[in-house]
Amino acid sequence: MNTLLSVLTGLLLTIGIYAGAKRLYRRVPKVYLSPLLITPLLIIVILTQSGISYDAYNEGAKWISKLLEPATVAFAVPLYKNFQTLKRHAAEIICGVAAGSVLAMVSSGMLAKWMHLSSPLATSLIPRSITTPIAMNVSEVIGGLPSMTAVFVIMTGILGSMVGPSIMRIFRIRGEIARGILFGTAAHGTGTSKAFEFSSLSGTISSISMIMAALFTLGAAPMLMAFLH
Structure with missing residues (x-):
């Protein structure tokens, strides 16, 4: 159960923050509000303040990283x-x-x-x-x-x-x-x-x-x- 909770936390936290940051960037298209900048910064703040370890967070977040490789095929x-x-x-x-x-x-x-x-x-x-x-x-x-x-x-x-x-x-x-x-x-x-x-x-x-x-x-x-x- 703890493993499942870690997976869901890392996955949903990353997707949720990125979706919110992307929505903000569409309204205010400034480079310093880029989702690629805002998302990791917010995740770092949340992890350090909540006491959640990176390993626990990465149990879910790593699956997003794994999707990068098959997504490269879309460049064709x-x-x-x-x-x-x-x-x-x-x-x-x-x-x-x-x-x-x-x-x-x-x-x-x-x-x-x-x-x-x-x-x-x-x-x-x-x-x-x-x-x-x-x-x-x-x-x-x-x-x-x-x-x-x-x-x-x-x-x-x-x-x-x-x-x-x-x-x-x-x-x-x-x-x-x-x-x-x-x-x-x-x-x-x-x-x-x-x-x-x-x-x-x-x-x-x-x-x-x-x-x-x-x-x-x-x-x-x-x-x-x-x-x-």
Whole structure:
């Protein structure tokens, strides 16, 4: 019974807070009110104040995390629906995503060295710019800490969504393709949500870029780690 109560508590608490935060974000669409930011903060406060252990909470919450992996299959939908658009702009999308992915990994390595992070933390930082389920798998393969990688991924997504519009204004990025590549490559799922606020095409290109960035990182991260070491 205690196990069942723990499962229900973790599951319902996470879903309830996220649903409320999402409803608030729809009314007041400010980045600092993003459900990805509000939900973990509120959960941390509730757990620390109520005395509920993380292990007890995670008995239910872990099932939400497990749904991330099969949900990744849904990324194939925008690829199928917008195949002709992808075909027309294949060269710029591939070049832009490849350059962005390599830059993200290299800058992560440089940032880790500058901050004198331990080897496991530095390794966990490398795949920060791709979607969470794939980033966690990449982190495990290259010797990182998947749970820390998930934190870095969320921070990257929120930060990318915050500074992305400013970068577009500064560099006068007005093309829908360029906007999609920018958000999808640099800020994965969170950035894709932001890209859809600009246009459907930007959001679709962002989805495609997010998938491609994950594939590039999956292939390049082990080689990059060998080079850094």
